[in-house]
Amino acid sequence: MQIKNFKIGKDLKELTEHRTVVLPVACYETTINQNIHGYIPLHWHDEIQFVRMVEGEACFQINEEKLIVRQGDGLFINSGCLHMAEEMNESGCVYICLNVSPDFVVSQEQYATYVAPYIQATNLPYLYIDSNKSWGKNILDAIGNIHQWIQQKPPYFELDVTLNLTLVWKNLITNGFQLEYDRMEAVKSRRMKQMLSWIDLHYAEKITLDDIARAGQLSRSECCRYFKRMLKMTPLNYVIDYRIQKSLVWLQRTESNVTEVGYKVGFNSTSYFIERFKKAKKMTPLAYKKLKMDNGSIQTNDG
The missing domain is CATH 2.60.120.280 (Regulatory protein AraC)
Known part of the structure; x- marks a missing residue:
């Protein structure tokens, strides 16, 4: 059975329980x-x-x-x-x-x-x-x-x-590779997860570069280097992409409309939401919603 929309928690940790009845x-x-x-x-x-x-x-x-x-x-x-x-x-x-x-x-x-x-x-x-x-x-x-x-x-x-x-x-x-433990690499990984976790908690709010950097205990320039190295994008572009991701779930609800969804995921302008959504998904939010309706993917109010 495929998990088509596995749940991701506040720190991007997947929440799906990976186990059968008796095995982890x-x-x-x-x-x-x-x-x-x-x-x-x-x-x-x-x-x-x-x-x-x-x-x-x-x-x-x-x-x-x-x-x-x-x-x-x-x-x-x-x-x-x-x-x-x-x-x-x-x-x-x-x-x-x-x-x-x-x-x-x-x-x-x-x-x-x-x-x-x-x-x-x-x-x-x-x-x-x-x-x-x-x-x-x-x-x-x-x-x-x-x-x-x-x-x-x-x-x-x-x-x-x-x-x-x-x-x-x-x-x-048994391949014989030499194991290494670099404390700084472990710290970098932890700080990156802290920043992604903070974005997950606050993506619907106004977010600045200073906010993200502070979450990772980094300077603005260091924060940008982390995102460029790990995700090949700026922190604020990641926020926009993340908001688009979150909007997909809301757009698949019968009662949703584009304007409400845009504001719900953190865009303060409907036109900007449509512009960024179209750039990311090659279609407008409304076209995406209609496509999912035609495919029978739209969820009712009770989920």
Whole structure:
């Protein structure tokens, strides 16, 4: 089951509960262009994430780095790393997403040795999983098996899932890369999350560059450098994009109108809201609303 509009909290931490009934694990197919935003928006979570690309290709951003994951290959995204994804070349991108709590990968006695150093490392935000390499193929095959077992729930599937998660992790960590912990990198990550969290709380209000910088305990110039490095845009342009994201949900409600939605998400001018929405989505807010009505995506008052 795909999550088309997963919930993101005040600090961009994903609020979706990644687990089956008895396992702290979630495994599902994701079709990027079916997401409410048309892409997977910036977020993070405590769970480690594995991706197996089934069809097409996608551009993933993890922290400040971007890479393309192609059909047949995969990706590991470490715990706590900001990430987003968008489809490449209208390729009909579909991937299996496996999210698992780090403390479930191995036994509690082995966690400090075999898991903690890897999720705390600042030089391991992600790892590309190449299907042409034996360790990569082992991981991708196991992800496919886990997905099938969770969907079909055969007898004792929980044990098979658990065994294969250990296999996945062993293949990941036996590559021999040197782990590093840079305290300043950890501080930068924390400050970036603080600024994004502040924007999430106050996006509907008047926001200045000073406000955002203060939330991250940075100067104005340092704040701009953080956003340019991580998101390739200015802080205030990020605010505008974030307001547009938030408006998509409101526009899909039957009772909403464009003017009200614009003010609700922080635009103090309807014409400016329409202008920025059209620039971002290649259509007006009203056209977007009508498109969703025609597709049957509009929500009633009770959600």
